[in-house]
Amino acid sequence: MTDLTEKQTFTAEEALDFHREPTPGKISMAPTKPMATQRDLSLAYSPGVAVPVLAIAEDADRAYDYTSKGNLVAVISNGTAILGLGNLGHMASKPVMEGKSVLFKRFADVDSFDVEVKTTDPDEFVTVVKNIGDTWGGINLEDIKSPECFVIESELQDLLDIPVFHDDQHGTAIISTAGLINACHIAGKKLEDVRVVLVGAGAAGLSSIGLMKAAGVRAENTVILDRDGVVYKGRDNVDQWKAAHATDTPLRTLEEAMVGADVVIGLAAKGAITKDMVASMAPNPIIFAMANPDPEITPEEVAEVRSDAIVATGRSDYPNQVNNVLGFPYIFRGALDVRARQVNHEMKVACAEALAALAREDVPDEVAAAYSGRKLKFGREYIIPTPFDPRLIWYIPPFVAQAAMDTGVARKPIEDMNVYRAELRQRLDPSAALMQNISSAVRASPNKRIVFAEGEETSVIRAAWAFKQQELGTPILVGREDLIRQNAAEAGLRFDELGIEIVNARVSDKNVDYTDFLYERLQRRGYLRRDVQRMINQDRNYFGAAMLARGDADAMVTGTTRNFNMVLKEVRRVLDVKGDSLIGVSVMLAKGRTLFVADTSIHELPDAQELADIAIQAAATVRKLGRNPRVAFLSYSTFGNPPGDRGEKVREAIRILDAKGVDFEYEGEMPPELALDPAQRSAYPFMRLSRDANVLVMPAIHSASISTRLVQALGGATVIGPLLVGLEKSVQIVSLGASVSEIITAATFAAYEEGAAQEI
Numbered sequence: 001m002t003d004l005t006e007k008q009t010f011t012a013e014e015a016l017d018f019h020r021e022p023t024p025g026k027i028s029m030a031p032t033k034p035m036a037t038q039r040d041l042s043l044a045y046s047p048g049v050a051v052p053v054l055a056i057a058e059d060a061d062r063a064y065d066y067t068s069k070g071n072l073v074a075v076i077s078n079g080t081a082i083l084g085l086g087n088l089g090h091m092a093s094k095p096v097m098e099g100k101s102v103l104f105k106r107f108a109d110v111d112s113f114d115v116e117v118k119t120t121d122p123d124e125f126v127t128v129v130k131n132i133g134d135t136w137g138g139i140n141l142e143d144i145k146s147p148e149c150f151v152i153e154s155e156l157q158d159l160l161d162i163p164v165f166h167d168d169q170h171g172t173a174i175i176s177t178a179g180l181i182n183a184c185h186i187a188g189k190k191l192e193d194v195r196v197v198l199v200g201a202g203a204a205g206l207s208s209i210g211l212m213k214a215a216g217v218r219a220e221n222t223v224i225l226d227r228d229g230v231v232y233k234g235r236d237n238v239d240q241w242k243a244a245h246a247t248d249t250p251l252r253t254l255e256e257a258m259v260g261a262d263v264v265i266g267l268a269a270k271g272a273i274t275k276d277m278v279a280s281m282a283p284n285p286i287i288f289a290m291a292n293p294d295p296e297i298t299p300e301e302v303a304e305v306r307s308d309a310i311v312a313t314g315r316s317d318y319p320n321q322v323n324n325v326l327g328f329p330y331i332f333r334g335a336l337d338v339r340a341r342q343v344n345h346e347m348k349v350a351c352a353e354a355l356a357a358l359a360r361e362d363v364p365d366e367v368a369a370a371y372s373g374r375k376l377k378f379g380r381e382y383i384i385p386t387p388f389d390p391r392l393i394w395y396i397p398p399f400v401a402q403a404a405m406d407t408g409v410a411r412k413p414i415e416d417m418n419v420y421r422a423e424l425r426q427r428l429d430p431s432a433a434l435m436q437n438i439s440s441a442v443r444a445s446p447n448k449r450i451v452f453a454e455g456e457e458t459s460v461i462r463a464a465w466a467f468k469q470q471e472l473g474t475p476i477l478v479g480r481e482d483l484i485r486q487n488a489a490e491a492g493l494r495f496d497e498l499g500i501e502i503v504n505a506r507v508s509d510k511n512v513d514y515t516d517f518l519y520e521r522l523q524r525r526g527y528l529r530r531d532v533q534r535m536i537n538q539d540r541n542y543f544g545a546a547m548l549a550r551g552d553a554d555a556m557v558t559g560t561t562r563n564f565n566m567v568l569k570e571v572r573r574v575l576d577v578k579g580d581s582l583i584g585v586s587v588m589l590a591k592g593r594t595l596f597v598a599d600t601s602i603h604e605l606p607d608a609q610e611l612a613d614i615a616i617q618a619a620a621t622v623r624k625l626g627r628n629p630r631v632a633f634l635s636y637s638t639f640g641n642p643p644g645d646r647g648e649k650v651r652e653a654i655r656i657l658d659a660k661g662v663d664f665e666y667e668g669e670m671p672p673e674l675a676l677d678p679a680q681r682s683a684y685p686f687m688r689l690s691r692d693a694n695v696l697v698m699p700a701i702h703s704a705s706i707s708t709r710l711v712q713a714l715g716g717a718t719v720i721g722p723l724l725v726g727l728e729k730s731v732q733i734v735s736l737g738a739s740v741s742e743i744i745t746a747a748t749f750a751a752y753e754e755g756a757a758q759e760i
Contacts, residue, residue, distance in 0.1 A: 010466065011492060019095060026098045027105075027113060032068075061411065064137070064339055068111060073332050074136045075100045076115045078125055081145035081168070090116040093143050100142055100167075108329030108393060109427040110336065112140075122148045122155075130159045137336045138163040138343075140328060146203040150241050163335045163343040169207035171324030174331070174348050175384060176265060176288055176312070177211045178355035179322060182383040183310045185360075187284035189262055191216030195282070197261045199254060199296060200268035201226040201242050208265055209245055214345045215352060223249060223257045230257060255280075262286060266296035273297040279305040290314040290322050310380050319381035326355060326387060333393070334400025337420070338410035350403035354396045358385045388436050394424035434587065434594055435720075435745065437626065438752045439472065448473040448751040452743075453544040453558035455479035455502065458487050460560060463743035465493045468500055470744075473751050476501045476553055478540040505543035511536055514546035518574060541567055545574035548729035555730040555750035560738050564601060567733050568724075576728045581613035584722030585621055586708045591717075593676075596622050596629075596695045600704040600722040608652030615657065615697050619664045621725050622695055624753070632675035632693035633668025634703075639684070640669075646699045665689055672696070723749055730754040 010018075019026065034040050042048050052066035064070040079093035097114030104112040117128050125144075129152075133139060139162065141153055149166050157164040184191055196217055198209045201224050213219055224231045224245050230253065231238055233246045251257045258264060258277040266273055266289040273289060273296040281287075287302055287309055289295035295313045302309050312320035331351055335343055363376040376382050385392060398417050404410040414420045442448070452464045455477030461484060464475035477484055481502045488495045505511075511533075519532040535542040540558075547553040559567050584601025587594065598618040603610050611633065619629035633654065637647040650669035657666055667675075667688045674680045675693040698704035712719040723746075724733055730753040732746035 010469065013492070014466075026095075026102050060134075061339075063134075064412075069135070069137050070339065071109075071111050071336055072136045073104055073110050073112045073138045073140055073336070074115050075104075075112055075140045075142055076117060076129060077141070077143045078117045078120060079143060080120055080148070082143045087120070087145065090118045097142060100140065103325055104140075104329055104332065106329075107325060107387075108333040108397070110329060110332050122151050125152055126155045126159070129156055133160040133162065136162065137339070138165065138332050140332070141166040142168065144168070147239055147241055149203050157342055161341050163332065163340050165328065165331065165343045166203070167324055167328045169203045170211070170331075170343075170348055171327045172204040172267070172290065172322060173207040173211040174327040174352045175322045175324060175355065176208050176290065177215050177349070177352035178326075178359070179288060179312050179320060179384045180212060180217075180263065180286065181215065181353065181356040182359055182378070183263075183286040183312075185356075186310060186378075186380060186383065187262075187286060189284070189286075192218055192221075194221060194262035194286075195260065196222045196263040196265065197254070197257045198222065198224040198245075198265045198267070199272050200266060200291070201231060201245075202267060204290075205265065205267040206241055206245060208267065211345070211348055211352065212265075214349050219245075220247060223247060223251055223261075225254055225257065229253055264288070266290055268296055270294035270296065275301055275305045278302055278309065281306075281309075284308045284310070286310050288312045288322065310383065312383065320383050321387075322384065323387050326385060326392065327351060330392060330396035331400055333424070334397035335404060337397065337412075338401045338404045338414060339412040340401075340404040341409045341411065344404075344407055344409060346407045347400050347403040347409075350399040351396060354399035355385060356383075358389070358391060358395050359383055361391075363389075386440075388440060393427055394421045397424060434589065434625070435748070439470070439748055442472045442748055442751045443470070446471050446473050448555060448754060449476055449501075449553040450474065450747050450751055451476045451478060451544040451547055451553045451556040451558075452747070453478050453540045453556055454560050455540070456483050456487065457560055458491055459738070459740050460743060461488050461493065462491055462740045463557075463747065464500060465495070466740065466744055467747050472744075472748055473554075474501065475747070476503055476547070478503050478505055478544050480504055503543075503547075505540055506537050508543070510547070510550070510552065513550060514543065517550060518542065518546060522573060539570065541570040542574060545571045545729075545731065548731070549574055555732075555747075555754045557732045557734065557743060557747040557750050559733040559735065559746075560743065561736070563736060564733050571727070571731050571733075575731065577726050578728045579617065579726055581610065581617045582724070582726035583614050583617050585618055585725050586704070586719055586721035587723070588708055588711060589718040589720070590711065593692075594627075594694065597704055597708050598695065598697055599701060600698070600708060601701070601724070604701045606649075606700065608649045608656060611649060611653035611697060611699075612656040612660070615653065615666060615695070616660075616662060617726055618695050618697065619662070619666075621723075621753075623664075627694060629664045629695050630689055630691060630693045631664060631666040631668075631695040631697060632670060632672075632689065633666070633697045633699075634672055634675065635669035635699055636671065638670055638674060650699060667693075668697070669699075720745060720749075723753075725753070 033044060056062045056066060075097045077093040077097055079090040080087045082088050082093050082096060094114060094116050101112035101114055104110040117125050119125050144152060153164055153166040184194060198205050209222055209224060230251050231242045231246045233248045255277060259280045260282050262282045263286040264273060269291050285306060289297050290313060292314045299311045299318050302311050312322055314322050331343055360378045398421055401414055405413045450473050452460050452475050454460045456479035464477055467475050477500060481504055484502055485495060514536045515533050519529050522532055544556045548556055582602055583599040586597045586600040588597055596618060599614045606614060615631050619631055622629040633650045635647050635650050637644060640647060647669050654668055665688060681687045708719050711717045724731055730750045732750040734742055734746045
């Protein structure tokens with residue numbers, strides 16, 4: 001976990017609002033069975049529930065078959081070491097434990113809930129968890145101080161017949177070991193030969209050095225240090241856990257230990273490692289400076305004295321981040337799927353080796369799409385996979401599961417690993433990853449200048465501030481500077497610290513240039529020069545769009561103070577349509593699906609040619625987002641039955657696409673169930689869709705708009721957009737009164753589209 005003192009991209013009030021609204025907390029329970037009828041309730045509870053009760057009474061392991069135990073992990077803490085904040089009590093740990101539960105679900109589809117135990121006594125803690133431990137398929141211990149965490153984990157693993165895993169120890173150990181395997185590969189060194197120095201002999205450090213030994217590092221080649229210096233054999237006041245890693249060495253200080261060392265593992269504090277120490281290391285040194293929020297030594301400082309070093313940190317703003325989210329979700333996924341009795345050394349090593357192997361694989365396009373097309377390639381700055389690599393869910397757990405099977409701790413061995421991998425692929429929820437991938441791509445190229453046209457609005461100011469804080473780009477607020485600063489101050493935003501640009505259209509030195517440009521476009525459409533001058537001076541949409549047209553900004557977000565059609569007309573007077581069609585695409589995220597719906601904002605009753613153009617434009621948009629488009633033309637009819645005018649237009653659109661020879665799958669006309677259900681499509685052997693459609697082209701704007709809004713209103717789905725696609729410059733128009741989050745999302749899409757457009 002990351003210390004809260006790390007650079008924040010939000011205010012304290014925003015963090016509290018996030019946890020408070022619209023429902024307190026971050027997790028809830030959702031039933032997995034229908035509860036609509038009396039019969040459903042009878043099966044779920046009395047009298048039907050008596051049947052599995054009796055079955056489990058005969059054989060307790062049947063709880064895996066008839067309850068959620070097999071996919072359920074408890075995140076348990078007593079709050080004695082919360083993040084980097086110390087002992088703040090068990091209830092103060094609850095937001096962190098809920099957050100860990102969310103990560104389990106997000107990355108590995110593991111159900112989880114938190115348990116906060118009101119005791120600091122290790123024996124009492126063990127007694128409580130022991131007596132309720134059979135509830136879950138596994139237990140993740142979190143934020144428990146050292147050395148009590150060693151005792152608690154060890155005793156609970158002996159007492160319970162399920163995996164007990166203290167992530168603060170083993171998560172860092174697994175990821176750093178994976179990094180070490182690959183760093184040695186790149187540096188031309190062997191694990192059994194490298195000399196390793198550990199700075200920081202706490203829970204994470206001792207677990208890391210232990211796992212590295214299990215992976216091949218020789219004990220005699222290691223030196224560990226705590227606050228009192230080298231832990232050597234015979235030193236006084238050394239607890240049993242440090243003593244287990246003590247070596248027979250004359251070295252007494254870190255400076256001495258670093259001379260000629262191949263590897264240094266830092267889990268201590270800022271500044272613990274100096275440039276002189278790094279300079280004294282062996283050729284091609286491996287430096288893992290993992291203290292948070294500030295590493296023991298920064299990569300920049302290392303580069304000043306060594307050009308041959310391989311560096312990893314715990315931070316996301318440097319290459320090679322050692323991030324625990326690469327480990328614990330997939331360890332438990334694999335352990336649960338074989339009903340493992342424990343997570344042993346072999347399973348941890350298997351996870352580390354799998355992560356190392358994945359980093360050496362060719363990185364697929366969907367990962368590159370999350371980084372603005374930047375091709376990640378195995379090397380000094382890519383030794384560990386990225387947290388949002390979609391392959392993790394199906395690549396890592398099989399290795400963990402296999403190790404559990406090989407070591408005899410699996411209750412339910414997997415018969416076919418290929419089938420298991422396919423099942424794991426289906427667990428991945430692309431909807432949760434969409435905005436993460438887009439934000440990562442924008443953040444990787446943060447030089448885009450984004451116009452926030454309605455810059456005096458408090459919601460827009462807050463969105464621009466957050467956009468800048470998140471390092472997504474450079475916001476430009478259009479409006480009166482004194483009013484913007486006043487509203488920012490009232491919102492508690494420290495504007496001067498960020499250097500957000502403010503432009504007043506009325507007094508800008510660009511007025512003449514923008515007026516000349518726009519007058520040349522509009523002079524034959526009934527506009528006088530003074531009309532155009534007034535537009536530029538007084539209307540921020542005209543001014544902002546002119547900034548884009550003249551190359552003074554890259555993208556724009558607007559729409560909070562006036563309706564969509566009015567804004568679009570203003571923007572269209574300044575900017576041209578780039579291709580054949582301007583469309584609106586809504587992104588619908590529901591039940592593990594990401595669907596793109598078009599056209600939701602432009603064409604009221606599109607003809608056949610317009611429908612074909614909409615499909616082409618929507619498919620191109622989806623491809624820019626790193627997905628393979630499969631287009632379904634939706635209708636009330638199914639391949640001409642029943643017949644009708646709108647259905648015929650769809651059929652003609654299909655013929656147009658056939659003639660064009662486009663490079664994406666498309667089919668129609670069809671109702672939505674045919675597009676989204678393979679069982680329904682099996683009745684039509686001529687169907688051209690290889691899988692479920694992910695792009696839905698609607699026959700008219702009313703059907704597109706009504707359907708997306710209806711799904712959103714009923715709940716269980718998130719709808720983003722409509723996103724405006726097809727202008728020569730990227731402009732996103734939000735809805736009237738849009739929230740701060742909606743404005744940030746629109747600005748992020750605007751920056752992403754502009755970046756993708758330049759790369760294609």
